[in-house]
Amino acid sequence: MTMTVRAAGPIVLVGAGNMGGAMLAGWLKSGIAGADLLVVDPGPPPAMAKLIADNGARHETAAPAGVKAGVLFLAVKPQMMGAVLPPLKGLVGPETVVVSVAAGTTLGFMQSHLGDAAMVRAMPNTPAMIGRGVTGAFANGAVSAAQRDLVHNLLKVSGPVEWVETEADIDAVTAVSGSGPAYVFYLVECMAEAGRKAGLQADLAMRLARETVAGAGELLHQSPDDASRLRQNVTSPGGTTAAALSILMADDGMQPLFDKAIAAARKRAEELAG
Secondary structure (H helix, E strand, O other): OOOOOOOOOOEEEEOOOHHHHHHHHHHHHHOOOHHHEEEEOOOOOHHHHHHHHHOOOEEEOOOOOOOOOOEEEEOOOHHHHHHHOHHHHHHOOOOOEEEEOOOOOOHHHHHHHHOOOEEEEEEOOHHHHHOOOOEEEEEOOOOOHHHHHHHHHHHHHHOOEEEOOOOOHHHHHHHHHHOHHHHHHHHHHHHHHHHHHOOOOHHHHHHHHHHHHHHHHHHHHHOOOOHHHHHHHHOOOOOHHHHHHHHHOOOOOHHHHHHHHHHHHHHHHHHHHO
16 A cells, blocks of 8 residues: 655654654555654664664754744653643644644644644554554644544544544543553453463463454454354353353443443543643
């Protein structure tokens, strides 16, 4: 796949850590020329520094003067945004679209530092680092159709992109998919511990649980059937799976726990956003 970049200036990536580095690698793999990319990071990891140099991308330790970004892509930790944003204001021109993947950083907060601009607030998740993430995104009213298409193409190198209708929806996206990988990893821990208590060696129980969840996820990814159909396909009436599901799907089973967990995560996301 070759991605054509139609931006008013370079794609400026601020932050080449785990998430930013994954996006950069995905862009280069998709066919974006290194000459179209400018990375601003005071000390990128060695692997990222090599990727930047090998592909002819420009690297600066701080925001350079005389550059107006076509896309200003912010991939820094939320707690760093207050310090990082002010020096970047000079990169924002009338045709710049700003994209943030920092959790809890509102468009209003970014506008207070960068001025009124076309802005997108995006929430990827950690599987983005292997190209298997999912991203929720919200665009403010200043984002043109062309800019939205460009941002969509940049984000989709790490997996599907789902656009939401309000900025508040990003808090729910954060609760479901942004934090979601941790829920799945904890499910593996719980399955393995239950297997140990059922008599299996701890390392064997963990291998079984890990590979079961990974395989089920891949089946869900490849199958046209929805999750409920796939569950039903595994569940024979009166069988072992049905016995387990009678516990998990009881009135006090997994659904009310997930309802409370997602609500707690969303509330915290709202608090972090101020």
